[in-house]
Amino acid sequence: MSTTTTGILRVDALTMRFGGLLAVDAVSFEVPRGTITALIGPNGAGKTTVFNCITGFYRPTGGGVHLATHDGRDVVLNRLKDHNIARAGVARTFQNIRLFAGMTALENLLIAQHGPLHKATGFGIGALLGISGYKAAEAAAIDHAAGWLRAIGLLDRADDPAGSLPYGDQRRLEIARAMCTGPSLLCLDEPAAGLNPRESDDLAKLLLAIRDGTATSAAPTSILLIEHDMGIVMRISDHVVVLDHGRKIAEGRPAAIRQDPHVIAAYLGEAEEE
Amino acid sequence: MAFAAALRDAAKATAVAFGLFVVMVGLRTDVGPTGALFLRTRWPEVAMLCAAIFAARLAMGLWVMPRFMKAAGSSMSGPLARIGTFFGMGLLVVAVILPAIPGIERGQIDLAILVLTYIMLGWGLNIVVGLAGLLDLGYVAFYAVGAYSYALLAQYFGLSFWVCLPLAGILAAFWGILLGFPVLRLRGDYLAIVTLAFGEIIRIILLNWVDLTGGPNGISGIPRPTFFGLPFNMSGDPGTFAHFFGLEPSPTHRVVFLYYLILCLALLTNWVTIRIRRQPIGRAWEALREDEVACRALGINVTTTKLTAFALGAMFGGFAGAFFATRQAFISPESFTFIESAMILAIVVLGGLGSQLGVAVAAIVMIGGFELFRDLGEWRMLVFGAAMVVIMVLRPRGLVGSRTPTVALGRKRAIGAEFVGEGRG
Numbered sequence: 001m002s003t004t005t006t007g008i009l010r011v012d013a014l015t016m017r018f019g020g021l022l023a024v025d026a027v028s029f030e031v032p033r034g035t036i037t038a039l040i041g042p043n044g045a046g047k048t049t050v051f052n053c054i055t056g057f058y059r060p061t062g063g064g065v066h067l068a069t070h071d072g073r074d075v076v077l078n079r080l081k082d083h084n085i086a087r088a089g090v091a092r093t094f095q096n097i098r099l100f101a102g103m104t105a106l107e108n109l110l111i112a113q114h115g116p117l118h119k120a121t122g123f124g125i126g127a128l129l130g131i132s133g134y135k136a137a138e139a140a141a142i143d144h145a146a147g148w149l150r151a152i153g154l155l156d157r158a159d160d161p162a163g164s165l166p167y168g169d170q171r172r173l174e175i176a177r178a179m180c181t182g183p184s185l186l187c188l189d190e191p192a193a194g195l196n197p198r199e200s201d202d203l204a205k206l207l208l209a210i211r212d213g214t215a216t217s218a219a220p221t222s223i224l225l226i227e228h229d230m231g232i233v234m235r236i237s238d239h240v241v242v243l244d245h246g247r248k249i250a251e252g253r254p255a256a257i258r259q260d261p262h263v264i265a266a267y268l269g270e271a272e273e274e
Numbered sequence: 275m276a277f278a279a280a281l282r283d284a285a286k287a288t289a290v291a292f293g294l295f296v297v298m299v300g301l302r303t304d305v306g307p308t309g310a311l312f313l314r315t316r317w318p319e320v321a322m323l324c325a326a327i328f329a330a331r332l333a334m335g336l337w338v339m340p341r342f343m344k345a346a347g348s349s350m351s352g353p354l355a356r357i358g359t360f361f362g363m364g365l366l367v368v369a370v371i372l373p374a375i376p377g378i379e380r381g382q383i384d385l386a387i388l389v390l391t392y393i394m395l396g397w398g399l400n401i402v403v404g405l406a407g408l409l410d411l412g413y414v415a416f417y418a419v420g421a422y423s424y425a426l427l428a429q430y431f432g433l434s435f436w437v438c439l440p441l442a443g444i445l446a447a448f449w450g451i452l453l454g455f456p457v458l459r460l461r462g463d464y465l466a467i468v469t470l471a472f473g474e475i476i477r478i479i480l481l482n483w484v485d486l487t488g489g490p491n492g493i494s495g496i497p498r499p500t501f502f503g504l505p506f507n508m509s510g511d512p513g514t515f516a517h518f519f520g521l522e523p524s525p526t527h528r529v530v531f532l533y534y535l536i537l538c539l540a541l542l543t544n545w546v547t548i549r550i551r552r553q554p555i556g557r558a559w560e561a562l563r564e565d566e567v568a569c570r571a572l573g574i575n576v577t578t579t580k581l582t583a584f585a586l587g588a589m590f591g592g593f594a595g596a597f598f599a600t601r602q603a604f605i606s607p608e609s610f611t612f613i614e615s616a617m618i619l620a621i622v623v624l625g626g627l628g629s630q631l632g633v634a635v636a637a638i639v640m641i642g643g644f645e646l647f648r649d650l651g652e653w654r655m656l657v658f659g660a661a662m663v664v665i666m667v668l669r670p671r672g673l674v675g676s677r678t679p680t681v682a683l684g685r686k687r688a689i690g691a692e693f694v695g696e697g698r699g
Contacts, residue, residue, distance in 0.1 A: 055571065056570075057567075057570075082570045082571070083569075083570050083572075083573050083574055083575050083576065084573075086570070086571055086572055086573030087573040091571070091572075092571050094567075094568070094571075098565050098567060098568040098571075099565075099568070100560070100561050100564035100565055100568065100695075101564060101565075101693050101694075101695065102560075102564055102677055102689055102693045102694030102695050103557075103560060103561065103564060103677075103679070103689070104679045104681075104682065104689070106679075106681060106682065106683055107557060107679055107680060107681060110554075110557060110681060111554075111557055111558065111561045111569075111572060111574070112572050114554050114557070114558055114572065114573065114574050115573050115574075117554040118554040118555060118558075121553055121554055121555070134553075138681075142681065142683070146683060155683075158682070158683040158684070159679060159682045159683060159684050159685070159686065159687055160687075161689040161690070161693040162693075163692075163693035164693060177572070178571075178572075181572055181573055
């Protein structure tokens with residue numbers, strides 16, 4: 001198989017049951033490498049549940065989630081603990097922003113680089129005694145963070161507490177923070193929620209830049225996003241997966257999805273039994 | 275408008291006071307000449323108290339409260355942080371030269387040792403509560419583990435203080451991890467209850483394991499520390515501290531030595547905390563306090579991060595405990611009751627979660643003030659409570675509620691208390 005058709009993420013018959021409620025019913029799809037894939041569907045369709053299964057916040061009842069890492073290994077995500085999923089290369093943002101409000105924008109981005117930095121300190125002990133090459137590692141991490149702050153236009157607010165930033169800036173900062181973990185797949189939970197049209201435009205440009213690897217020196221990154229704003233979905237996504245009542249009802253290019261009778265029925269509530 | 279509101283408020287306060295004072299002050303049973311009880315009324319006193327409360331409350335409503343509100347509303351963090359640096363330096367200088375200041379007597383140095391012990395405990399607990407945001411109500415358990423570690427190791431194996439000090443720290447850290455494991459999944463109130471129970475369990479074990487710990491009788495005759503092998507005693511024999519340095523034997527030598535010992539231990543705690551705050555692990559602790567879920571999403575291992583906070587905090591508690599044992603030469607479970615935990619936690623909360631200087635000031639004010647007002651007897655508890663209420667009204671996040679960033683592209687600016695999280699688990 002050529003690399004263009006390999007998926008970076010393969011969701012295989014994913015099932016999630018909460019007691020008697022079947023939230024996700026044997027959903028399978030693939031996120032092709034180097035694309036923006038949108039996961040859409042009406043409220044309660046199970047989008048966020050799928051998301052939480054992928055990022056390890058829920059443990060799925062059945063099925064599997066496979067990630068193809070940078071070096072071509074196949075990692076079964078649903079067997080990992082959540083922090084190890086992040087380390088394997090899946091970064092996420094949250095529907096309601098979860099920044100470290102009392103820490104500066106720069107600190108937020110440094111915490112995202114905790115893994116490599118912590119290693120550089122000799123797990124805390126070396127740096128305490130001042131005998132390790134931590135300074136160089138930290139300088140590099142700050143450079144990396146500054147690059148992302150520049151990319152999201154917040155370089156001049158680097159030393160302000162994240163909680164004091166306007167809403168739209170917080171959204172972009174959370175995306176930058178996720179990107180600072182150096183992921184191969186970026187998962188965004190409703191990134192455009194609550195943004196005004198201009199901020200949405202900026203966000204769309206940022207996401208395209210992340211996909212193409214032009215935002216910073218970081219490598220091109222595949223994106224999986226949940227979004228309600230159809231304008232954004234249709235404009236930037238390369239691939240769309242539609243869920244309804246926990247089932248996948250359609251999958252394909254945005255233009256095709258727009259014409260799909262099942263999708264139109266799900267969204268507009270046309271009764272099919274008529 | 276403001277006057278009418280203040281008047282109404284004062285009237286309400288007076289009504290409450292009247293209700294209380296009628297029974298507490300107005301009516302009094304006294305023993306009569308025949309030995310029978312009779313009821314004496316003291317209405318003038320009640321009237322005077324009510325009038326005083328009315329006047330005080332009115333004055334407060336008119337002048338004090340508006341100023342409070344303004345002060346609490348405006349952000350004072352910027353200049354305060356700058357003053358704080360100088361203030362901290364000044365405190366340190368005073369602490370270093372304290373025994374040499376003329377007019378300072380043994381009693382005052384003893385008090386300073388006590389204050390420094392609590393500063394050290396406050397700084398140790400600050401790692402767990404202030405930085406990592408894990409509410410620990412059983413911190414005194416680690417203090418006890420440290421104290422008993424030294425006492426028992428010295429009693430049974432004859433180990434010296436300097437060998438036992440690190441061992442006491444390591445043992446306390448071990449118990450910190452042991453406590454940490456079962457409580458990793460707990461947050462907030464639940465965590466507080468379990469740590470509270472842990473503190474009590476340790477105390478009750480010490481109380482009941484009579485064969486090992488002597489139970490309620492405690493352990494006496496704990497060896498005093500030596501100055502690198504030179505004991506402090508009054509004989510003036512060769513091989514004692516006084517003889518070696520050609521000094522007149524004096525009991526002050528040991529007190530001054532103990533003072534500098536605890537000062538060094540406290541400063542070590544401070545140094546380690548300040549250094550580690552700028553390390554990834556310290557930043558991860560603070561991130562954990564701000565948002566645990568986000569930490570997990572960023573690949574931070576929450577388990578080990580919490581455990582290191584517990585272990586490090588416990589280790590400093592253990593050091594302080596070993597110091598306590600050698601200073602007192604006698605320990606019993608009575609020294610490690612819940613009120614000690616509450617006291618240390620109060621120091622951290624009043625000082626400001628995560629603030630080293632705030633904790634030091636709070637310890638000085640609370641422990642120093644507590645001893646200073648010993649003459650007031652039971653009333654000092656009232657003063658103590660009132661002081662706490664005032665601080666919590668004025669500065670709900672403690673004396674120093676702001677937070678200094680660990681790293682900055684430009685100049686480091688203090689982060690206002692309104693943004694900094696308190697931790698929920």
